[in-house]
Amino acid sequence: MTLTQEAPARAQQHKAPRTQASLIVQGEDRTGIVAAVASVLGGHGANIVSLDQYSDNPHGGAFFQRTVFGLDNLQAALPAIEKSLDEKLVGEYGLTYTLRDLSVPxxxxxxxxxxxxxxxxxxxxxxxxxxxxxxxxxxxxxxxxxxxxxxxxxxxxxxxxxxxxxxxxxxxxxxxxxxxxxxxxxxxxxxxxxxxxxxxxxxxxxxxxxxxxxxxxxxxxxxxxxxxxxxxxxxxxxxxxxxxxxxxxxxxxxxxxxxxxxxxxxxxxxxxxxxxxxxxxxxxxxxxxxxxxxxxxxxxx
Missing domain, CATH: 3.40.50.170 (Formyl transferase, N-terminal domain)
Known part of the structure; x- marks a missing residue:
């Protein structure tokens, strides 16, 4: 492999696939948050790639979660996913969230x-x-x-x-x-x-x-x-x-x-x-x- 061929390959190593997004959720901890996130994403056909969470106190403490999920035709699906997240996470659980297409640096x-x-x-x-x-x-x-x-x-x-x-x-x-x-x-x-x-x-x-x-x-x-x-x-x-x-x-x-x-x-x-x-x-x-x-x-x- 020549140097000119190798450089573009290296440049791709930290680029997220065009079909992946990150979802950051935070708020007061309570039963069912992880299941609610999975339910919303699964309902739109998304596949959870990774999930990290932390609670400083499982009895009403602060809850934090980072989820990366994949979905074909992601950009077209994001508005509908946001609407579902508003209804489920904000409306029912009182959480805040951010959703971002990882292919856009x-x-x-x-x-x-x-x-x-x-x-x-x-x-x-x-x-x-x-x-x-x-x-x-x-x-x-x-x-x-x-x-x-x-x-x-x-x-x-x-x-x-x-x-x-x-x-x-x-x-x-x-x-x-x-x-x-x-x-x-x-x-x-x-x-x-x-x-x-x-x-x-x-x-x-x-x-x-x-x-x-x-x-x-x-x-x-x-x-x-x-x-x-x-x-x-x-x-x-x-x-x-x-x-x-x-x-x-x-x-x-x-x-x-x-x-x-x-x-x-x-x-x-x-x-x-x-x-x-x-x-x-x-x-x-x-x-x-x-x-x-x-x-x-x-x-x-």
Whole structure:
């Protein structure tokens, strides 16, 4: 097999069949929910491919379920399935749900600054077919990565963002994003996002940061970690809220380090963890595997 033949085959590995959809259900736990879901889907001739569920208390606690099902002529059948779900799950059980055709990838915008390891990793995984998303654009407050991003065939927008007043930059961000994205990823975007922007953008925002917070906040966290003799470095991917770095956590990981590691070693190993954690968080969000519940998440990975 030649390289030109192999690449398209790899690009298909994370694409869902055109006949599959995801159904996310949540609400108060009670007897019969799983059977009700199966009854609705079976009544429309759908075949359940996978089903994950979780209840924090089977006696009236919170219930969460992710179901993937297959059905020929899916798109034509979705309106009728939604009507049945409204009647059964909403009307009879008081649940909420989301239903999505998995063959239609979510659209994402990636925000970045000068640090490019998370950005380029996401673009590389996307090109290899490992992330089932459409990258609508990359937005950066620095022009440094423009040529590399455009080499992936992705639109790049340089939006300067300097000083305490970021209103002009955020207005331009909102103009670019409006109607074009389903979620946003901050791939080491070194700017604070305002509450107004979070409210107006209207889509989930995923951020990545080193796990030293709050002990090593501010500039030079790895140098500070070296001074303290840390034995673990790691990263956390979370949804962005108005409370800085306190949003619901999607994924975390760590790697052991020793006294012999320099600050540069810690930074390099930390960057490796950041790439892995962010890519998993993006993948799971893109596949509807993450359900937010207050300030925490249920992740069916």
């Amino acid at each position: 979510k659209r994402v915008a990636i925000f970045a600054s000068k640090s490019d390891h998370c950005l380029l990793d996401l673009l590389w995984r996307h090109r290899r077919g490992q992330l089932p998303v459409t990258v609508s654009m990359v937005i950066s407050n620095h022009p440094d990565t423009a040529e590399e991003v455009r080499g992936f065939g992705i639109p790049f927008f340089h939006v300067p963002c300097q000083g305490p007043d970021k209103s002009a930059a955020e207005a331009e961000h909102l103009r670019l994003l409006k109607g074009n994205v389903d979620f946003v990823v901050l791939a080491r975007y070194m700017q604070i996002i305002s509450g107004d922007f979070i409210e107006q953008v209207g889509v989930p925002i995923i951020n990545i940061h080193h796990s030293f917070l709050p002990a090593f906040i501010g500039a030079g966290p790895y140098a500070k970690a070296k001074e303290r003799g840390v034995k673990l470095v790691g990263a956390t991917a979370h949804y962005v809220t108005e409370n800085l770095d306190e949003g619901p956590i999607v994924e975390q990981d760590v790697v052991r380090v020793t006294h012999a590691d320099t600050a540069a070693d810690l930074m390099r190993r930390g960057a490796d963890v950041e790439r892995a954690v962010l890519s998993r968080a993006v993948l799971w969000h893109a596949e509807d595997r993450v359900i937010r519940n207050g300030n925490h998440t249920i992740v069916f990975a």
